[in-house]
Amino acid sequence: MILVSKPGLLASVQDLGRHGHRQLGICPGGALDVLALTLANRLVGNPDGAAGLELTMGGCELRFEADTRIALTGDDFSAMLDGVPLWPCWSVPVAAGQTLKLTGANASGRKKAGLRSWLAVAGGIDVPPILGSRSTDLKASFGGHEGRALRKGDRLALGTSRLDAAQRTRRPFGLREPDWGREEDDGAIALRVLPGPEFEQFTLAARDLLWGEHWRITPQSNRMGSRLAGAELKRKRGGDMLSSGVIPGTIQVPPSGLPIILMGDAQTTGGYPRIGVVIRADLWKLAQAPLNGKLRLVQVDMAQALAAWAGQQRYLSQVAQGLAAAGWPGAA
Structure with missing residues (x-):
């Protein structure tokens, strides 16, 4: 006990x-x-x-x-x-x-x-x-x-x-x-991001800001999502959207224009535009990032996202092999 x-x-x-x-x-x-x-x-x-x-x-x-x-x-x-x-x-x-x-x-x-x-x-x-x-x-x-x-x-x-x-x-x-994922020279933690389904709905200036801004994790963040402070991201046109599926890592942009990165306890559907999604291999960095810490979002493509995930799995395989060689019970 x-x-x-x-x-x-x-x-x-x-x-x-x-x-x-x-x-x-x-x-x-x-x-x-x-x-x-x-x-x-x-x-x-x-x-x-x-x-x-x-x-x-x-x-x-x-x-x-x-x-x-x-x-x-x-x-x-x-x-x-x-x-x-x-x-x-x-x-x-x-x-x-x-x-x-x-x-x-x-x-x-x-x-x-x-x-x-x-x-x-x-x-x-x-x-x-x-x-x-x-x-x-x-x-x-x-x-x-x-x-x-x-x-x-x-x-x-x-x-x-x-x-x-x-x-x-x-x-x-x-x-x-x-x-991986320690603070870089600019004091920010880099998260790799795929453009989301509604990426093209945002202005060119907003898309540039997404990658160029240093975002701050606000104290209003929790297990549902990390709320970011920084520049306002504007859409080309306003208007409501139909609710659609979301997953951990989805970056939603509510009417305030300030992004929210969904976490493990987030809802399963949402009606805010999805400007991007943090790749699966980097979600752990966000979970450990401190409140008021700085983030930098880095655009990647699907091939890079899959390669990052494969690299993480190789690391876990090496850990398993090392523990097994030391006579420790293996993962299952």
Whole structure:
């Protein structure tokens, strides 16, 4: 069991998402950074789809009531396990009675603190699956732990670990974090974007601004979408649109002219023009980008988007091969 002593700003149970139900208006949800949760699960010997915890802006405290093994990915928020630093992408044994604390500070050496961390525990968080997923749908109030964000005093059960006693107590070891997507020299995080279905409805000036502006992520952002501040993007003609399908990464432009990049908990349809879509391989960067952080949108074509995704999958394959060579349970 895990006792939630302090949940922080927002903590919830998440896995890789609830897929195949968009026709019912049910969003996929799940961890906003699939790459981070996948790496954390592999480091503790879990299947990729095991449920972990998504922690927002630190400030949380968790007490482990059984011997286990944990891994933290994303930002570290000065994570300490009984006062000993816990670095991102490290697999660490935990004894019953130990406490993990994440403050709001950043200690990983990055130029700017991120927004979220993902914690995997050997065996995964054992909550009932609903529609094939243990993820929490915070809008619809189902899934995860009682369909809500975690609160002080919550206790979370753990599933059966694939680690044997020797593996569970093995000395800490770690992986090199992916170095894609770090801030560039101009202080912005670059997101690669495909032009959207309504791209041509915008003026030439607006299209140039989309690629040339430094966009700022506003504090009004959440798991549904990242609201951006910057230049106003104008359409050639106004008027309403019929609602159409949207997916995580879709960049909608409401009447204000300020873009919104949809995230995992976004609606499944929308009526705002879709000027672009962030490629799947870069959605994790947006999930970790800090509030008030700067973004730069970079136009790519489909071939480049597919190549980026293939590169990410190669990295995950290399991780799996390395862990298997070290006698660690493989992904499944």
